[in-house]
Amino acid sequence: MEKIPLSKAYDSEEIRNGVLKVIDSGNFILGPESKSFEKELAGYLGVKRFVLSNSWTSAVHLLLKAMNIEEGKEILLPSLTAFPSVEPICHVGLKPVFVDIDETYCMDPEDLKKKITPKSAGILPVHLYGQAADMESIMAIAREKGLFIIEDCAQAIGARYKGKRTGSLTVASGFSFYPSKNLTVYGDGGGIATNDDSLADEVAALRNHGRKSKFFNDEIGFNMRFNEIQAVVGRCQLRVIDELNEKRRKHAERYSSLLKGVVKVPEIRKSSEHVFHMYVIEVSERDKLRDFLKQKGIGTGIHYPVPVHKQPAVINLFGEVSLPKTEKAVNRILSLPMFPALTEKEIDFVAGCIKEFLGR
Numbered sequence: 435m436e437k438i439p440l441s442k443a444y445d446s447e448e449i450r451n452g453v454l455k456v457i458d459s460g461n462f463i464l465g466p467e468s469k470s471f472e473k474e475l476a477g478y479l480g481v482k483r484f485v486l487s488n489s490w491t492s493a494v495h496l497l498l499k500a501m502n503i504e505e506g507k508e509i510l511l512p513s514l515t516a517f518p519s520v521e522p523i524c525h526v527g528l529k530p531v532f533v534d535i536d537e538t539y540c541m542d543p544e545d546l547k548k549k550i551t552p553k554s555a556g557i558l559p560v561h562l563y564g565q566a567a568d569m570e571s572i573m574a575i576a577r578e579k580g581l582f583i584i585e586d587c588a589q590a591i592g593a594r595y596k597g598k599r600t601g602s603l604t605v606a607s608g609f610s611f612y613p614s615k616n617l618t619v620y621g622d623g624g625g626i627a628t629n630d631d632s633l634a635d636e637v638a639a640l641r642n643h644g645r646k647s648k649f650f651n652d653e654i655g656f657n658m659r660f661n662e663i664q665a666v667v668g669r670c671q672l673r674v675i676d677e678l679n680e681k682r683r684k685h686a687e688r689y690s691s692l693l694k695g696v697v698k699v700p701e702i703r704k705s706s707e708h709v710f711h712m713y714v715i716e717v718s719e720r721d722k723l724r725d726f727l728k729q730k731g732i733g734t735g736i737h738y739p740v741p742v743h744k745q746p747a748v749i750n751l752f753g754e755v756s757l758p759k760t761e762k763a764v765n766r767i768l769s770l771p772m773f774p775a776l777t778e779k780e781i782d783f784v785a786g787c788i789k790e791f792l793g794r
């Protein structure tokens with residue numbers, strides 16, 4: 435049994451009472467709680483619309499479908515990300531083109547430039563571990579080449595880039611509320627944020643069998659709806675998300691003050707406000723350290739041990755490519771316990787165990 439897990443989903447009395455109220459209401463799918471959650475998310479992010487769906491993967495699938503991009507076009511994305519980042523791209527007949535990472539583990543704009551071809555249509559940067567990618571450079575490249583950008587904000591709700599919330603910087607963005615995320619529901623959940631009303635309306639229709647009005651199905655859609663119980667859970671957390679993210683930042687500061695010079699600690703981009711979905715260190719004897727920490731009752735993770743371009747499903751479809759910085763990082767990165775309820779004592783214990791292992 436782990437004494438200190440890698441992550442822990444948020445819980446409160448307010449959530450428990452809210453869930454019971456939904457059960458009593460008898461209204462379970464896309465009802466008033468979901469509508470309020472959408473409005474509140476849009477307000478929080480500073481965008482016109484938020485459309486909920488049953489995961490990031492579903493929401494971005496619907497989004498790409500709604501954008502109606504010509505088949506065979508290319509979308510540029512990092513490979514150091516969760517596998518789902520690539521799935522909607524493949525499902526709508528587009529081709530993923532993988533870009534290497536910079537020193538923050540996000541998409542490297544220099545490599546991005548090299549990977550653009552006449553077939554490029556869009557860019558999907560991932561705000562990995564809770565930190566915005568180098569959006570100024572990426573947006574300048576996109577403007578110059580006439581490409582759209584969809585931000586992958588699955589790990590970065592509440593993060594800011596040059597004062598603006600990630601997810602509000604481009605045509606649209608995708609969010610996940612999977613139970614390990616900074617804002618979680620108690621199951622799967624996600625959605626897209628956009629300032630484009632017609633895109634939002636189309637995603638909303640597609641998620642509900644292509645229905646734009648009660649009795650008419652204008653197109654063949656999907657069942658990728660959100661539900662009222664998860665909306666209550668999400669709404670309660672949205673009220674405190676800034677507080678929860680601030681706690682993560684404080685924990686990260688403490689880890690870094692204890693571990694700087696011992697292992698490679700995360701680099702924070704000047705113009706960004708990190709929300710530390712993950713606190714990731716780099717160390718050469720990563721697997722041995724991981725085993726050692728496990729024996730001490732400390733849960734850790736590797737995000738990600740096999741990058742997307744090395745996954746069999748992707749190689750089978752698109753062949754092999756090489757991304758040297760990503761391939762080096764995946765053998766060295768280690769995610770340490772990170773969640774708001776973590777205590778200073780626990781952080782000190784984790785850092786102490788790492789130093790003990792390294793003989794420092």
Ligand SMILES: Cc1ncc(COP(=O)(O)O)c(C=O)c1O
Nearest residue numbers: 489490491516518588610612624
């Ligand atoms: C960066 C990133 N993108 C996409 C996803 C997919 O999110 P979901 O599980 O809500 O589909 C995740 C979650 O694992 C993620 O971390």
